[in-house]
Amino acid sequence: ATIIGAPSSTKNADRARDPEMHQTRKGNQWFFGMKVHIGVDSQSGLVHSAVVTPANVHDKHPLPDLLHGNEQRVYGDSAYASQKELIASKAPRAKDFTNAKVRNWHGEVNEAERSKNRNKSRIRARVEHPFNVLKRLWGFNKVRYRGLAKNATRAFTALALANIYLARGRLMG
Numbered sequence: 001a002t003i004i005g006a007p008s009s010t011k012n013a014d015r016a017r018d019p020e021m022h023q024t025r026k027g028n029q030w031f032f033g034m035k036v037h038i039g040v041d042s043q044s045g046l047v048h049s050a051v052v053t054p055a056n057v058h059d060k061h062p063l064p065d066l067l068h069g070n071e072q073r074v075y076g077d078s079a080y081a082s083q084k085e086l087i088a089s090k091a092p093r094a095k096d097f098t099n100a101k102v103r104n105w106h107g108e109v110n111e112a113e114r115s116k117n118r119n120k121s122r123i124r125a126r127v128e129h130p131f132n133v134l135k136r137l138w139g140f141n142k143v144r145y146r147g148l149a150k151n152a153t154r155a156f157t158a159l160a161l162a163n164i165y166l167a168r169g170r171l172m173g
Contacts, residue, residue: 039066
């Protein structure tokens with residue numbers, strides 16, 4: 001998922017923020033807006049599903065909408081570590097390759113898990129390429145409209161164009 005910012009100002013005709021957008025904290029910084037969650041094919045790097053939510057929705061909640069059921073492997077960060085049953089029910093043939101938590105309840109780092117997570121993250125990095133195209137090339141790092149529906153339509157269109165951009169070499173050759 002990636003956060004798309006929205007204006008937090010109340011200097012408009014309604015004297016209010018967009019009621020469908022919410023705030024969230026990432027690290028020590030607060031953001032106001034929405035999140036775009038995507039499912040990406042690890043072989044081609046193309047987006048096959050997308051969901052738009054307010055920014056305060058946890059990344060694990062739109063997971064059922066991102067799985068299409070024919071996955072062979074499911075990669076995800078440690079936010080999806082508690083979703084093993086959901087992944088098994090929505091994608092029964094898929095192997096779960098989500099990152100595990102590397103710290104135990106004493107705060108000690110498990111180096112074996114850390115090494116496994118690093119190998120999984122190399123494949124997970126392919127998910128970031130559509131976000132790069134979406135935010136850097138198409139300039140979709142701030143919302144343009146009020147409400148999730150209009151911004152979701154814009155996000156889905158931009159992701160479709162990102163797929164064409166990412167597959168341009170295969171399409172041309």
